[in-house]
Amino acid sequence: MRELLRWLFNLTGKELDQATEMLSKDTAKQRLKLVLIQDRLELAPEKLEEMKKEIWEVVSKYMVVDDDFMEFEVRRLDDLTVLVSNIEVKDLSDLTPAPST
Amino acid sequence: MTGRTIVITSGKGGVGKTTATANIGTGLAMRGHRVVVVDTDIGLRNLDVIMGLENRIVYDLVNVIEGTCKLSQAMIGDKHDYELYLIPAAQTRDKNSITPEQLREMCAELEKEFDYVLIDCPAGIEQGFKNATAAAQEAIIVTTPEVSAIRDADRIIGLLESSGLHRPKLIINRIDPEMVRRGDMMDQKDVESLLAIEVIGLVPADEQTIVAANRGIPVVHNTKSPAGGAFLRIASRVDGEDIPLMDLEPKNGLFSRFKGMVGMNGRAYSHA
Numbered sequence: 001m002r003e004l005l006r007w008l009f010n011l012t013g014k015e016l017d018q019a020t021e022m023l024s025k026d027t028a029k030q031r032l033k034l035v036l037i038q039d040r041l042e043l044a045p046e047k048l049e050e051m052k053k054e055i056w057e058v059v060s061k062y063m064v065v066d067d068d069f070m071e072f073e074v075r076r077l078d079d080l081t082v083l084v085s086n087i088e089v090k091d092l093s094d095l096t097p098a099p100s101t
Numbered sequence: 102m103t104g105r106t107i108v109i110t111s112g113k114g115g116v117g118k119t120t121a122t123a124n125i126g127t128g129l130a131m132r133g134h135r136v137v138v139v140d141t142d143i144g145l146r147n148l149d150v151i152m153g154l155e156n157r158i159v160y161d162l163v164n165v166i167e168g169t170c171k172l173s174q175a176m177i178g179d180k181h182d183y184e185l186y187l188i189p190a191a192q193t194r195d196k197n198s199i200t201p202e203q204l205r206e207m208c209a210e211l212e213k214e215f216d217y218v219l220i221d222c223p224a225g226i227e228q229g230f231k232n233a234t235a236a237a238q239e240a241i242i243v244t245t246p247e248v249s250a251i252r253d254a255d256r257i258i259g260l261l262e263s264s265g266l267h268r269p270k271l272i273i274n275r276i277d278p279e280m281v282r283r284g285d286m287m288d289q290k291d292v293e294s295l296l297a298i299e300v301i302g303l304v305p306a307d308e309q310t311i312v313a314a315n316r317g318i319p320v321v322h323n324t325k326s327p328a329g330g331a332f333l334r335i336a337s338r339v340d341g342e343d344i345p346l347m348d349l350e351p352k353n354g355l356f357s358r359f360k361g362m363v364g365m366n367g368r369a370y371s372h373a
Contacts (some may be wrong), residue, residue, distance in 0.1 A: 023284030028248050029291055036255050076297040079267055
């Protein structure tokens with residue numbers, strides 16, 4: 001794919017890297033988001049993953065949800081710290097348990 | 102008279118706490134207030150050199166706390182014609198020489214006489230941080246737009262919260278507008294969305310800040326410099342004035358280049 005792009009646009013490797021690379025500030029933001037969640041929760045990364053997985057499992061018992069799209073964030077709301085999780089519901093018509101995976 | 106005691110803190114070292122303390126203190130004094138700035142970085146004092154008062158120190162904070170001198174004896178008057186005083190930290194002692202209660206008592210005493218008591222907090226989250234934050238009713242956090250400084254600022258927000266210092270304000274220091282334009286530096290919105298606290302000032306990276314430190318004259322005296330202007334506006338906001346934050350523009354942005362072309366005298370940065 002990269003080769004094709006390079007051939008199509010006649011780019012050098014470096015130019016292609018620059019074109020496909022994220023802005024460094026967005027990389028910084030993404031990394032910070034994760035680090036701050038861990039810092040705020042004072043939870044080890046593997047524990048966090050475990051919790052994320054368990055929450056997904058519980059929700060998927062009741063509705064068909066995307067197993068890929070899940071946002072997980074610890075946010076500050078004035079004086080409160082809240083856990084916000086968004087999980088995409090794939091099929092609203094079928095609220096019966098998804099076939100076990 | 103009851104003054105406000107504000108701690109200036111950051112977690113990470115080297116982001117500009119001392120510079121911010123000196124400049125906001127001077128800015129408030131320029132606005133006609135009676136101000137005292139207290140250096141609580143015992144063992145690593147620096148507020149005195151930033152303000153150019155290092156040669157006038159006789160007594161220090163630990164002397165006051167231990168009762169070897171009167172409070173008024175440790176207060177060094179600023180070189181300029183303002184009601185601005187410095188209480189320097191001791192250089193040959195350590196952070197355990199004073200307790201949070203003692204500092205709180207001293208600041209309560211100062212609040213009777215001054216409009217503003219600004220506390221320059223040491224880096225870290227140990228004893229020095231505990232001393233400095235215990236004495237304050239309000240907090241200003243200084244950060245730079247870098248991952249390490251922002252991460253530490255977030256820890257500080259949490260720690261302040263649990264010690265009852267709510268709603269701290271944020272200063273984003275050393276912003277490079279050109280790097281922001283390229284997408285190589287987080288901007289105000291990015292930092293705000295991560296830390297979720299109110300931004301009270303944006304200070305551009307400015308050579309004049311270093312020149313000012315060399316001379317021992319806080320950059321806020323040079324109100325035409327980008328950083329000096331920014332600090333004066335921060336002092337005004339601390340003082341309750343409602344001045345909107347403005348975007349910092351790169352020196353060689355399209356607009357200023359255009360202004361240069363038609364012979365207008367464009368300033369280096371727009372004001373934040």
